[in-house]
Amino acid sequence: xxxxxxxxxxxxxxxxxxxxxxxxxxxxxxxxxxxxxxxxxxxxxxxxxxxxxxxxxxxxxxxxxxxxxxxxxxxxxxxxxxxxxxxxxxxxxxxxxxxxxxxxxxxxxxxxxxxxxxxxxxxxxxxxxxxxxxxxxxxxxxxxxxxxxxxxxxxxxxxxxxxxxxxxxxxxxxxxxxxxxxxxxxxxxxxxxxxxxxxxxxxxxxxxxxxxxxxxxxxxxxxxxxxxxxxxxxxxxxxxxxxxxxxxxxxxxxxxxxxxxxxxxxx
Amino acid sequence: xxxxxxxxxxxxxxxxxxxxxxxxxxxxxxxxxxxxxxxxxxxxxxxxxxxxxxxxxxxxxxxxxxxxxxxxxxxxxxxxxxxxxxxxxxxxxxxxxxxxxxxxxxxxxxxxxxxxxxxxxxxxxxxxxxxxxxxxxxxxxxxxxxxx
Numbered sequence: 001x002x003x004x005x006x007x008x009x010x011x012x013x014x015x016x017x018x019x020x021x022x023x024x025x026x027x028x029x030x031x032x033x034x035x036x037x038x039x040x041x042x043x044x045x046x047x048x049x050x051x052x053x054x055x056x057x058x059x060x061x062x063x064x065x066x067x068x069x070x071x072x073x074x075x076x077x078x079x080x081x082x083x084x085x086x087x088x089x090x091x092x093x094x095x096x097x098x099x100x101x102x103x104x105x106x107x108x109x110x111x112x113x114x115x116x117x118x119x120x121x122x123x124x125x126x127x128x129x130x131x132x133x134x135x136x137x138x139x140x141x142x143x144x145x146x147x148x149x150x151x152x153x154x155x156x157x158x159x160x161x162x163x164x165x166x167x168x169x170x171x172x173x174x175x176x177x178x179x180x181x182x183x184x185x186x187x188x189x190x191x192x193x194x195x196x197x198x199x200x201x202x203x204x205x206x207x208x209x210x211x212x213x214x215x216x217x218x219x220x221x222x223x224x225x226x227x228x229x230x231x232x233x234x235x236x237x238x239x240x241x242x243x244x245x246x247x248x249x250x251x252x253x254x255x256x257x258x259x260x261x262x263x264x265x266x267x
Numbered sequence: 268x269x270x271x272x273x274x275x276x277x278x279x280x281x282x283x284x285x286x287x288x289x290x291x292x293x294x295x296x297x298x299x300x301x302x303x304x305x306x307x308x309x310x311x312x313x314x315x316x317x318x319x320x321x322x323x324x325x326x327x328x329x330x331x332x333x334x335x336x337x338x339x340x341x342x343x344x345x346x347x348x349x350x351x352x353x354x355x356x357x358x359x360x361x362x363x364x365x366x367x368x369x370x371x372x373x374x375x376x377x378x379x380x381x382x383x384x385x386x387x388x389x390x391x392x393x394x395x396x397x398x399x400x401x402x403x404x405x406x407x408x409x410x411x412x413x414x415x
Contacts, residue, residue, distance in 0.1 A: 160295065163286045166324055168317040169296070170310045177325065234296075235306045241299035 029189055033267070042134055042211040042263040045126060045218040049135025052128055058108030067103035069096070069136065070148075081140035081260050084157070084249040085148025093148070093157040095248045096136060097129055097222045098240035119239050120223050123216035130218045133209045133263075140260045145206060147252040154249070157242075161250025164243060165196055174232040176247070190267055198254050205255035207264025214267055221248045289313060289321050 054063050069079035070087070084095040090102050097119070104115040121127035148154040168175040177196070179185065185192040193200035209220040225244040229237050237244050287295070296311045316335050319327050327335065 159286045160292070163289075163292050164296075166321055167289060167292050167296075167313075168321045169293075169313055171306075173317060173320075175321065175325075181325065229300075230303075233306055234310055235300040235308055236303035237300050243296060243299040 029191070032189075033265070036213050036265045036267070040211050040263070040265040042138075042218060042265065045131045045134035045211070046138045046263070047135075048126070049131035049133070052132050053135055058104065058110040060107070060109040062108055064100070064103050064107060064132070067100070067107060069099055076136055076139040078140050078143050080137045081143040082146050082148065084154075084245055084252060086151040086153045086157075092242070093153055093245055093249060095221065095240075095245050096133055097220060098245055100129060100132055100136075101240050116239050120219075120226070121217065126218055129222075130209070130220055133220045134218055137209055137260075137263050141262070143260050145202075145252060145255050145258050145260055147249060147256065149253055149256070157246045157249045158253045160242070161246035161248070161253075162196070164247050165250060170232045170234040172233050176228065178232075195251055196254060198256075201251055201254040202258035205251050206258040206260050207262045207266075210262060210264040210266045212266045218263070219266070221251075289318055 052064075054065060056063050066073045068074075068087075068089075069076065070082055070085050071077070071079045080096055083099070084093050086093050087099065087102070090099075094102065101112065101115055104110045105112055118127050119129045121130050149158065165176040166181075168178070175181075179187070179192045180195045182192075183194055193204055195201045195204065208224065209218065211217070212219050222239060222244055225247050226237055226239070229235075293311060293313060297308065300308065300311060302308055313321065316339065319331065319335060323331075
């Protein structure tokens with residue numbers, strides 16, 4: 001009987017120690033995130049993005065300053081916080097990068113091939129799209145995320161995003177929910193938030209796009225979708241496709257109401 | 268009144284917008300993706316298990332789950348022969364008595380016991396590969412580390 005009591009006590013003590021250890025690790029991860037968020041190099045990308053926004057480019061040699069991101073031509077304040085949304089002129093739902101691509105082709109006269117030649121950059125050579133995203137997203141800091149949800153096309157887009165989130169495919173039998181569908185999951189130092197639940201989606205979506213410390217790169221949501229599919233071993237999604245925009249739309253709709261705090265920093 | 272209440276509750280329970288079916292999603296993905304390296308477009312075609320899991324949000328009814336699991340288990344072909352090869356049971360000399368994990372074996376191979384075969388004494392492990400014949404079960408644990 002005494003042995004049994006001892007065994008029970010030992011098991012409880014070990015379980016307690018494990019919980020405390022997990023909590024300590026979690027706190028340390030939190031502290032690390034806090035440290036990298038202070039003094040983020042994202043500011044440098046914002047500066048570069050501003051220069052690109054104002055730089056005349058393409059066959060028409062005009063800047064993007066007249067680009068309408070949903071708040072009127074050239075209005076940047078709060079534009080990012082209201083994306084993705086339906087754009088009548090393009091007759092489709094667009095996120096920031098897709099809309100920028102639209103402006104590059106219509107305003108500047110650039111071909112889609114040329115404008116999408118290098119949408120994801122490297123540590124040494126960031127892409128135009130990344131720097132522009134940093135600059136434009138920063139103009140929504142402090143504003144509530146409020147993506148378009150009223151137009152039938154917007155409702156359709158969110159519904160598609162939700163379906164895609166749970167859609168299993170590929171050689172490894174993955175869906176987004178395989179990693180982001182269960183509470184308490186983590187890969188190495190990275191939490192795997194349950195992104196179809198608002199309490200998890202809000203803090204995450206509100207800090208994208210972001211500077212990624214481990215790769216010294218500024219990364220965007222289009223990149224995030226692309227790289228998740230790469231990790232799922234599927235073929236590659238087209239940049240700005242209905243699929244990637246719908247997923248971004250679904251995540252942003254889930255995070256609706258959160259105050260935008262980006263561009264943030266990721267591990 | 269009750270009927271109206273029930274109808275309203277049913278309406279509110281509906282998703283904000285009808286979700287596309289897995290077949291619709293597959294069509295959209297076929298249009299929106301392109302092959303990349305060894306990842307061909309065929310990978311987007313769902314098999315039966317993927318489809319059931321998608322439609323049930325990864326929670327198929329217990330009987331269905333059991334049948335699917337049994338089917339999938341049948342597809343696993345175990346390799347013939349000895350799964351761990353001919354290597355002797357390793358013992359880590361840095362931590363006598365400790366069991367050695369499978370992955371650790373690679374790191375400590377030069378240190379594992381050579382067995383009590385006199386031919387092994389004083390020879391580098393590379394010159395004396397450990398085999399089941401040379402180091403049968405009775406030699407583990409044994410006491411002479413190989414020379415590094």
